[in-house]
């Protein structure tokens with residue numbers, strides 16, 4: 263259930279392995295209100311000291327390129343490190359141990375204008391890049407259909423181990439997998455603890471020297487911001503990443519707020535001085551599906567054994583893992599491997615470990 267990046271990755275993986283797949287989506291794969299409905303997403307392996315996520319991200323990158331090399335823009339990603347031995351230094355050690363390319367660089371060689379006054383160093387992942395996100399989700403969902411999956415447009419609701427559709431049909435299966443993004447909170451709020459929070463991204467106008475590729479993607483973990491250059495003329499992207507308010511993903515108005523716009527403008531002026539005063543050329547409002555520790559939920563429903571699986575809690579990173587997570591999920595369904603304990607349903611300790619320190623800054 264669900265045709266965002268997680269549901270589509272799973273439908274694609276299972277259909278291509280010969281499973282009999284029915285893929286249900288209320289609207290369209292990558293629709294504008296889904297988490298997966300944006301144009302671009304960063305694909306990088308750095309996850310601090312966490313080797314499992316670094317390896318999964320590296321594998322997902324390979325799978326995206328295998329799906330269609332045009333989906334992946336090999337721009338590289340720069341990490342602005344505020345501390346000599348913080349999250350980025352831990353990432354560097356982990357990636358080196360895994361043989362994933364990473365190096366320290368002078369950011370003046372990567373950006374037309376950059377301020378490093380508050381930085382200890384800049385880490386660079388040369389093989390990281392940007393995914394054409396919505397196009398990628400559609401490519402996965404379509405490949406699932408080509409491999410034999412049936413796609414149904416309907417609203418689904420759980421009825422024990424069964425699925426009831428709003429057109430009256432009732433679906434039964436050996437395994438029912440719910441991957442409904444932000445809507446998992448209302449469907450399974452009794453067993454999942456998800457915070458659905460508002461996120462905003464902004465696009466600013468610059469000159470041709472800010473084109474990506476050329477200019478890499480970037481993440482400021484401790485500064486709680488990320489972005490990229492101008493991808494295909496869309497504008498220079500900046501995402502201020504302090505935790506936003508809880509929202510209803512169906513009803514929220516998707517208009518920029520002045521506070522977030524000001525946060526984006528002031529980050530831009532601070533980090534990339536030549537862009538101070540750059541005009542706003544667009545914006546998007548999206549939502550995160552946050553777990554307390556920013557790790558996915560990929561686990562059997564506690565009341566239904568492995569007949570019903572819950573998949574979600576993307577917490578700002580389902581694109582960099584989706585296809586690899588689907589591969590792992592298949593090995594858990596066939597019992598070739600034991601499910602990853604860190605993705606289980608249950609209590610989680612609050613931690614800002616995976617994305618930026620925005621949640622930590624928000625308290």
Ligand SMILES: Cc1cc2nc3c(=O)[nH]c(=O)nc-3n(C[C@H](O)[C@H](O)[C@H](O)COP(=O)(O)OP(=O)(O)OC[C@H]3O[C@@H](n4cnc5c(N)ncnc54)[C@H](O)[C@@H]3O)c2cc1C
Pocket residue numbers: 263264265266267268269286287288289290291292293295296297298299302303304305416417418419441442443444445461462463501548549550573574575576577578579580581582583
């Ligand atoms: C601003 C922002 C920046 C991000 N940046 C990155 C990044 O750089 N890298 C990265 O890896 N990730 C990033 N993410 C996170 C990533 O986009 C999300 O984790 C991901 O899109 C979530 O995918 P999903 O499949 O879980 O959910 P969704 O994409 O929301 O898909 C869920 C689908 O389920 C459907 N659905 C819901 N309820 C029902 C129902 N009852 N019946 C039928 N269908 C239903 C919905 O219509 C929807 O299509 C970012 C997210 C945001 C908001």
